[in-house]
Amino acid sequence: MARLVRICAVMGLAAACANAGAAQDLRVPDSAVAGEQTSISTTGSGKATFYLAGPGVSRKNEVALGQEVRLTGHDLRDAGYYLAILCSETCRSAGFYVSAGKAASLSFIVHPSRVPVAQDEAVNGVAFPFDQYRNLVLAPVNVNFRLNTKDASLFSRAIRTQNGVAWFRTASGKSAGALQVVASLDDLTTRRAVQQVASDPCNLRITGQRTKTGILVQTEPVHDCSGNVLPDGTIVTFTATGPEGRDTVDAPIKQGIARAQMDSSGATTISVASGVVMGNEIRVGAQP
């Protein structure tokens, strides 16, 4: 807050002096790059007070008119608008813009961290180039996005940044597993990983057989429609309807197959479901 007040005071001072007739003058650089030194030339003679106010700096020092005022890289670390003020008997001011330097890091966000396979526009990523002082590089640059699975390339495209942002959106692949997502800019590379997981079960089928203690029912290997095995732990619900009533078991898939033991001794109809997906229905005869 105190800093803001100081800047406002300096700007007020500059505004008050802007039109005043004076012997001294200053000339700011046409372009400046964050973190690089530059200079402001002055005219006139004698001593003057120099003020510099910017996004990350507020400084005051005595200068000799007619000589250059050197601005160090440290003074100009933060990109943005700077105001230089030179006061002797009167004050003169000029503003200049410091732009971000060359991209030195690439921040990259990818969403989601897990995605079902074969989903349209399911994976998206956003990249932000920053210079070494963490200024967002607003000048357009090309960011290359690449999405690779273990054995295939899903997507590769160069996207030009707009206002410092480049982004993509694409479909997920067909096979479960890690999806490497890479954003690169010149020699900068940032990697992220998205876990592609099996989608809903497809063609869920069960078989059952009578045992001494009831009916052992199990699924065939449970796959999604792209042929990926559903992960272990996925719940499959078996429902057996017989003369004794209804039995239900929520059994997790283990090694691709879900199994359940049903108690029913009479003729029984068994159905299966996983989430909102229904499977086939089988009938098992009564215990002999």
Place this chain on the structure above:
Amino acid sequence: MKYALPVVLVAVTAALMVLGLYGTGQAGGTVGITKGSALHTAKADSPDQGLANLLAEVQRRNWDRAFADVSSSSGITEQAFIQDWMGSNGSLRSFSSLEGFDARPLHATNDEAQMRVRLHFSTPVGPLEDVRDFRLIREADVWKAVWPKIQVPSTPAEVIPVTFLRWDLVAGGADEEWGARNIDAPHVRIISMNAVDTAAGAVVMGEVTNEDTVPAFVAVNATLVDAGGNAIDQESSFDKIAHVLLPKQVTPYRIDFPNLHLRNVKNVRMDEKATLVPASADPVIGVMNQRIETDVQGKSVLHGDLLNQGGQTVNIPHVIASFYDNNGKVVWVSDGYVDRALLPQSSQSFAVEIPKNLSTAVHSFHVVVNQYSLGKS
């Protein structure tokens, strides 16, 4: 005159002592009397009095005296009798106490009587009610209860190989690069919702599923909105939902809005919240022999047996059932706690009630089991 105050104090104290001895009737609050205390109990010269004496002693947890009111022909030990009331294995009954009871005779002769008792328990999950039939016989001139033999599930000593699945969470360090290792919350979806009016208020219910491949802790909230777009009330599913959902698991939920009616409601805003939690796929609990029956009180009740197919004790099983009409629409969600622990490879029966006005509309149902295990939940 100087003796008046001491005399009054002594008289009041004596009156209070007498009131305390004779005033502990049935259906009182739980009385914390230590074992073996010598309180007066009326002679059990009728079946009602015999049963009242027994249950009053149970309320006081005065087990010696309570067991003395049980007929020796019952053939059970005092230990088994106590365990029947006190529960074991960290079950809900272990944390409950008999708060009161209402008894009514069903049948009586000179030597034998049948009584139906509605037992009111106070428990950590709210009041529970149990209806039991007691048989009483006259021994000499005293009525005593015949206690049924208690079937305690016994699991033979065995090794149960369980290759169960478990999900653990590893938290990333705070110094990691921004966006480098974020893990999304599980994706859950409300697959059905129905709002109905009941005598007690509005009820919002339905089903929610975990569509993800990781376990989720799910809570469903509903906000009732009036015609002006203002929120009238907001409630959550609280314990009427299975909060931990494994991948592709479906649970019913029910959200009660006491004393609110749908005629004042224009819109219902649903909001499901899911967070990633560590979870285990064990034990698997089968819900067997499910059938809708009419109980002794004429109520429609869904009965069944829970079968623990795993190797771990489930201390407090909780059953949640959704009931569907002919069109597959959820018309009611009921839940009930089982007050006995579910031991490995053993079963426990359960019952959940269906409202009378819906009993004819119910076409099918789906039951899920919520499990609380000590040291795990």
